[in-house]
Amino acid sequence: MSEAAFREAVHDAVLRWYAVAGRDLPWRHRDATPWGVLVSEVMAQQTPIARIIGPWQAWLARWPTPAALASASPADVILAWDRLGYPRRALGLHRAAKAMVEGHDGQVPSDPADLRALPGVGEYTTAAVSSFAFGNPLVVIDTNVRRVLTRIALGREQAAPSLTAAERALAQEWLPAEPDRANAWNVAAMELGALICTARAPRCEDCPVRDRCRWVAAGRPAYDGPVRKGQGYEGTDRQLRGRILALARAATAPLAPEVLEGLGEPERVARLAEQLCAEGLLVHSRAGYDLPR
Numbered sequence: 001m002s003e004a005a006f007r008e009a010v011h012d013a014v015l016r017w018y019a020v021a022g023r024d025l026p027w028r029h030r031d032a033t034p035w036g037v038l039v040s041e042v043m044a045q046q047t048p049i050a051r052i053i054g055p056w057q058a059w060l061a062r063w064p065t066p067a068a069l070a071s072a073s074p075a076d077v078i079l080a081w082d083r084l085g086y087p088r089r090a091l092g093l094h095r096a097a098k099a100m101v102e103g104h105d106g107q108v109p110s111d112p113a114d115l116r117a118l119p120g121v122g123e124y125t126t127a128a129v130s131s132f133a134f135g136n137p138l139v140v141i142d143t144n145v146r147r148v149l150t151r152i153a154l155g156r157e158q159a160a161p162s163l164t165a166a167e168r169a170l171a172q173e174w175l176p177a178e179p180d181r182a183n184a185w186n187v188a189a190m191e192l193g194a195l196i197c198t199a200r201a202p203r204c205e206d207c208p209v210r211d212r213c214r215w216v217a218a219g220r221p222a223y224d225g226p227v228r229k230g231q232g233y234e235g236t237d238r239q240l241r242g243r244i245l246a247l248a249r250a251a252t253a254p255l256a257p258e259v260l261e262g263l264g265e266p267e268r269v270a271r272l273a274e275q276l277c278a279e280g281l282l283v284h285s286r287a288g289y290d291l292p293r
């Protein structure tokens with residue numbers, strides 16, 4: 001079988017599987033707006049899908065358009081982001097909404113270059129919104145797609161820690177030429193990685209391509225390449241930043257320095273509080289630290 005025929009056979013199997021097993025997520029509905037798709041992609045970047053469905057619905061109910069979000073205060077946006085983590089994403093969406101009001105008549109731009117120029121919108125989000133909201137089949141590469149392609153096409157358990165040029169080329173090669181099929185493949189490959197071909201415990205027995213997967217055919221050899229640095233949470237700056245921000249969210253007045261004292265070593269707490277200020281997540285006045293209300 002030629003490589004092109006192999007790819008096509010995998011596409012067929014994965015697309016058939018997705019048609020029955022793909023999750024019914026609200027931003028995948030036909031009536032989802034480009035704005036809804038963009039919000040979902042930003043929320044899903046570092047947070048599991050199951051945790052974002054409720055917040056996404058609440059966000060869209062409150063701010064159904066970029067213009068609605070643009071008129072909110074940064075504090076409201078940070079409060080609504082609640083505990084989704086990596087709250088700079090919330091401010092990025094807020095800034096993107098303002099940019100859309102100022103430069104795109106309050107609409108999510110369909111031109112990939114315009115999308116990429118929005119605050120907080122990177123290569124992945126540009127491709128995902130182009131493909132899923134506008135039917136423009138740019139190749140979408142996230143960690144799930146990387147893992148699925150690495151296993152099926154290359155016969156290796158894991159991709160390298162960072163995306164390589166060779167992987168980009170591979171993903172591009174694997175994108176079907178026909179636009180509708182390419183858009184469907186983008187979402188189906190991601191879904192296969194999320195539900196079946198997971199990082200730690202792939203369910204090969206339930207996989208639609210178990211008979212074609214080169215990693216399985218090779219006997220599922222263990223990964224022996226460079227390892228991604230661990231991303232622990234306990235005791236990290238990220239955890240402490242989260243605690244400071246949680247206090248500010250719950251407070252009805254600016255946080256006096258003594259309120260922060262119990263959180264940890266004072267110099268470290270002060271450094272992280274100032275870091276949050278530099279990022280626009282807090283403001284520091286004589287009264288203390290507060291959300292940017």
Ligand code: SF4
Binds near residue numbers: 208
């Ligand atoms: S057979 Fe297993 S490793 Fe291969 S794509 Fe399916 S789940 Fe992943």
